Amino acid sequence: MxxxxxxxxxxxxxxxxxxxxxxxxxxxxxxxxxxxxxxxxxxxxxxxxxxxxxxxxxxxxxxxxxxxxxxxxxxxxxxxxxxxxxxxxxxxxxxxxxxxxxxxxxxxxxxxxxxxxxxxxxxxxxxxxxxxxxxxxxxxxxxxxxxxxxxxxxxxxxxxxxxxxxxxxxxxxxxxxxxxxxxxxxxxxxxxxxxxxxxxxxxxxxxxxxxxxxxxxxxxxxxxxxxxxxxxxxxxxxxxxxxxxxxxxxxxxxTERSIGVETQLSNLASITQVIDPKLHQHLETLGVGDYLFAFRMLMVLFRREFSFCDSLYLWEMMWALEYDPDLFFLYEEAELAGDKADISKARAKSARHYGKYERENLKNRGKNQDAPLPISVFLVASVLKDKSSKLLTEARGLDDVVKILNDQTGNLDAKKACSGAMKLHKKYLKKAKQTAQRRK
The missing domain is CATH 1.10.8.270 (putative rabgap domain of human tbc1 domain family member 14 like domains)
Known part of the structure; x- marks a missing residue:
């Protein structure tokens, strides 16, 4: 077979x-x-x-x-x-x-x-x-x-x-x-x-x-x-x-109230600042601290960074990791109510059969915490971490950053990228928790 x-x-x-x-x-x-x-x-x-x-x-x-x-x-x-x-x-x-x-x-x-x-x-x-x-x-x-x-x-x-x-x-x-x-x-x-x-x-x-x-x-x-x-x-x-x-x-x-993918770019900046402060500082110095160079990765979920087949493989692994067993009911309720608002505002109550990434979010989720970040943001952070030394030594401006990231097109490993994202997610949650405790 x-x-x-x-x-x-x-x-x-x-x-x-x-x-x-x-x-x-x-x-x-x-x-x-x-x-x-x-x-x-x-x-x-x-x-x-x-x-x-x-x-x-x-x-x-x-x-x-x-x-x-x-x-x-x-x-x-x-x-x-x-x-x-x-x-x-x-x-x-x-x-x-x-x-x-x-x-x-x-x-x-x-x-x-x-x-x-x-x-x-x-x-x-x-x-x-x-x-x-x-x-x-x-x-x-x-x-x-x-x-x-x-x-x-x-x-x-x-x-x-x-x-x-x-x-x-x-x-x-x-x-x-x-x-x-x-x-x-x-x-x-x-x-x-x-x-x-x-x-x-x-x-x-x-x-x-x-x-x-x-x-x-x-x-x-x-x-x-x-x-x-x-x-x-x-x-x-x-x-x-x-x-x-x-x-x-x-x-x-x-719109006037929502700035789309820029919110995720801002989250990406925060994550990089926590897990790789040296790289974040370098990007700030270069004048690319808005992380707009990552716009395309987040917008079309790495379609241009992977071969066609590998991008599908990456997507299904992301969706499996993020899976929420109540997705269907949340979507149907929103549709029946005529509500096209982003579904991330609603959270499922079931504790079984979540994806691995979603289980981590549930474990670390406080009562007043915002909706969890999508795994795609950590995937980009993982790619940046992987290219950190090259970016630190060779990037002297936006063009260099874009070139270094574009040079990996077709060379990324989808499974490795997902496991890297999971590790960074865990590390980020841990550091964010420690920061919150220190503030108390």
Whole structure:
């Protein structure tokens, strides 16, 4: 079943032959460590309830076999409760698919390119809601859509009077989504197919419509792309992405009261100051104490620092370590209440089957403590610690810091990065506790 003793996973995510400089994956499918198809099926009881504890341990040891990655991710991201049965999940799956296609139809009625098998890469409307004549750069398919009838689509936008502000805002994002989609994971054979590009565009367009508070921001295509590859049904990929965005949407928020990923950068600075004060002081002296050089790592969860396959391996290990058994119920309650607030504000009460990282947080959590930091912040801190001596001796400015960090692209080890993050997390909690006691 497993082939060679340690099977590389590159073959599951085929790279275009002309892309010769793509980093090779370090992730290997290891019998006895990687969560296999057999072990995954054996983790369910006859009714379909999942033994999540054993599953998390297996993922933390060796990741997930690529052939079952999509369905396992649905549990890790809180799409389904491990306590649910096969029948309950099927019912919920059908309900969600209907909901997604209802939203997609709404979008199609406003702008028929959605769902047409095409996508746009140029603006269709001005900021004051006026249609732009013949602006579309359309990716050719056999859908029958062309520049002449897209002109009619644009004219129809305003034929019934002034457009609502929310519609204008949504239409203004569609070309940016298109520009990002055609640049996302283009080294993969998967995206040579137009239908896969348009599927990614459709999902992001629908998400931008339903989450008007955040809409669409650059980086979301990098987060959504793996869902399209791993899950056969577009609606299922949408819900997996939507659940991931419930964790990360704060990163993309920029309002008067919220500054998105900058909060995590500030936390990263605090962590580095505690665990490597010499490095932090050096970065301050260089004028990069705002840690903006780490912006991309946190924004798209290391998608650019790892090979495609290794970034998926890193994600699933992070999610297994952070796993909260009540995620599903928290998300469902928030959704039913129409509340899109960041879920980190709510905490589960169950004491069983947490991920290893989450258990540490629970153990050290005081009554008035803020929501725990995501493991991604400690992952960046771990990378900085690993490069500390090089940064201290060679970095003389922002460009040097960026170059030193970029030089490791494709050379990072996902498992090592996670274990490094766990060690730093423990060390940070210990030092923070000691500091708090001294202040008393």
């Amino acid at each position: 497993w082939g060679t003793p340690a099977e590389p996973a590159d073959s599951y995510y085929e790279v275009r032959p002309e892309c010769t400089d793509v980093p090779k994956t370090r992730f290997k499918i290891k019998p006895g460590k990687t969560l296999s198809v057999r072990k995954w099926k054996a983790a369910f009881n006859p009714e379909g309830q999942l033994d999540i504890g054993k599953t998390l341990n297996r993922i933390q040891r060796g990741g997930i076999h690529p052939s079952i990655r999509g369905e396992v991710w649905e549990f890790l991201l809180g799409c389904y409760s491990p306590k649910s049965t096969f029948d309950e999940r099927e019912e919920l799956r059908q309900q969600r698919r209907k909901r997604y296609y209802h939203w997609k139809n709404e979008c199609h009625e406003m702008f028929p390119v959605v769902g047409s098998g095409k996508l746009i890469t140029a603006p269709v409307i001005t900021e004051d809601g006026q249609p732009i004549q013949d602006p579309l750069v359309l990716q050719e398919t056999n859908s029958g859509l062309n520049a002449s009838n897209t002109s009619e689509i644009i004219q129809n936008l305003t034929s019934h009077g002034t457009l609502e502000k929310k519609v204008i805002q949504w239409l203004l994002t569609l070309n940016q989504i298109g520009l990002d989609v055609v640049r996302t994971d283009r080294t993969l054979v998967f995206y040579e197919k137009q239908q896969n590009l348009s599927k990614l565009w459709d999902i992001l367009a629908v998400y931008a419509w339903i989450d008007r508070d955040v809409g669409y921001c650059q980086g979301m295509s990098d987060l959504c792309s793996p869902m399209i590859i791993l899950l056969d049904y577009e609606a299922d990929a949408f819900w997996c992405f939507e659940r991931l965005m419930r964790r990360l949407r704060g990163n993309f928020r920029c």
